[in-house]
Amino acid sequence: MEKKRVSFKRTLTLSHVILFGLAYMTPMVVFGTYGVMAELTKGIVPVAYIIALTAMLFTAYSYGEMVKAYPVSGSAYTYTRKSISPQLGFLIGWSVLLDYLFLPMVIWLIGSVYLNAVFPSVPSWVWIVAFIVLTTTINLIGTKVMKNVNLLMMAFQLLVLFLFLVLCSVNIIQGTGVGTLFSMEPFMSGDASFSLLLAGASVACYSFLGFDAVSTLSEETINPKKTIPKAILLITFIGGGIFIFSSYFLYLVFPHYTEFQNIDSAAFEIARLIGGNLFSALFLAGLIIAQFASGLTAQTSAARLMLAMGRDSVLPKKLFGYIHPASHTPVFNLFFIGCIALLALTFDITTSTSFINFGAFATFIFVNLSVIAHYYVKGKKRGGKHFVLYLLLPAIGASLDIWLFLNLDKNALILGSLWAAIGFIYLLFLTKFFKKQPPEINFEEAEEAV
Template structure:
């Protein structure tokens, strides 16, 4: 009698374009318009400067993620890098903090998408939109990364189309107002300052959370030691360029930071530059962006749980792969179920969970690069500038962003981290032994 064992590794299907597209879908380029009014209000009408500063800051961390992905080409992202480069217990706590980001980001994405549709179709119950988002994205991710990646290509193409129309109509609006297309006002003008732009950059950094998500696809990527580092930098650079260009022309078309409602400023601008028809088209684009981003976010969350379950840090049930599709179905379904919590939350409360985990992970990935240099400096010489100085700058920037989060984010984040410390105490018998760990296979 022949028995078939369950699969123990993920299949490699993705090349550089697929990984980059997944990262960009996670970032959802249209999010710059969804949050335009809020960032404009913080910066006093200098949104492009906020995204430019955020891009420069994130590139330091993106470079560190690329280095660690080349050294450790396995799933797990920041959790894996810290536990292998610094300490297994600290790695667990970083992974625990990252769960806030990965676990709740899909929920926030689905919540925002449902809110857009509820505003346009108030007669349809909001819970119906939310459940539809959850069911469709969960189904696509369970079917496999190849199916999800193909869906993302189509959805990203539509996003790019909407962005193109928005830029063209913004240019048309500026020219009809007899304005010039080359101006420094969107970047800096009377009423803005370094402190206001820095505050806007802290908000804008949220839009860059996709570049690190591609590291969770390492074990499904062809030649990951080369592909993943390139994909990380390309995702950050392409996403940042789109953010800056889109913000620049939008700020030209609507100077300043005065809106009827900051949270729906993009709709106001879309109606101004293209009328009601384009506003409807723009709404469709925003919904598509949220759907694509939800696919990528849920896929990344499930793969983080897969890595932690495979180590035995989380219950080993999370390391289960669906035998035929070879997808981490338990994590995918659980993330979908967590999304149902959005039925009792609002967007602002939900997003409070996310940035704490993200900036914690960013800080410690930079620390991991320095730790790797210290540990291997005698056997593997590496440049101090790129392996010590640059990640140190990245860590300081990320730490600054972390401590400048609002009070709600810090309270929720620290409370979640305290629960992680208690769980780690139990797991390690009061820190007398390291957390469970297994050897990762390439």
């Protein structure tokens, strides 16, 4: 019997969608990567975030335009498939899979680094394995994370972030760090070259992952063709503002980035400096809870995506399309993602976040190109303002994304290229050397199951 499609009620307003998007982005992620970025940029982290925000705003604009054209699930995959070609669409879907598969690993790696900073006698691998086992167990028994919990989690994160900035301000006024709340030092340094800033911006883009997630709420949003594009731009701008503002104060209170005991857990050292053991415990709790909830959702999403790809025969159906009859969960997929996450034992934060960004930048580039293909080339909207809206702006967005893509960590570029090559070879196999169309991935089924 064919499954009856359930229609959603359109109840979400602009503010609801923005809150969901910010919760998905996880505001405290700015602390998770601060030390790594400070080392890459010679301390000038706010500038790296400004560069990243600029690129993301152009890309957010393109997402908004493509949501108007295709207000359905699948995001960059759907846009590329329908606007450019099914073959390129498949490869973008393959890149999306890269993000989904490795995002839980990065989340758990960051959490383990901060726990190791508090409990140095416990090796990082213990925390990584603990995250994997606990999260996989919860997902295996079929417990779902309610979307409303994300909003509560965001509220707690914003509270910790607010307290962090207040304590930074108090300490700065009392003479800690640069000793003033207004300084150009976080934006200027004789040691930071533009290439280093680009490398930092490439890592900074990890913090923006998820700004486009609200495109999946189209069927539940009032006037989605107007609300969703506006929400995507506002989420990107607000998130970027939080990251720039936070990194600015982190520099002011502790400008000596070379003096961190552990680059990967630098923000925890600053939390202990400005608030003592009590606040550092609260800070750690906020970060770990955010990482755990994020990892739980990321693993769930990845498993459901693989389930959809298995059912569509994009991946081997017997393995990846299987649902356990008792728990009603894709058990093999959850175990597979848990095994992939063990790579965190050999990766550092710089390489792992850049590896995720390899797939992200690939999708961002083609979202911008999809605007050009759909509106300017196929739609022939070329006169007057259309030249700016459908050629110039997305072309700038694609160029910025390519620029940042080329400045990713070298190891990430090598690993990402290997992943893309595997995807291309697999595409040749599925299409019998392009003699038939590639199978279509049902992203909607994956999202409904999360």
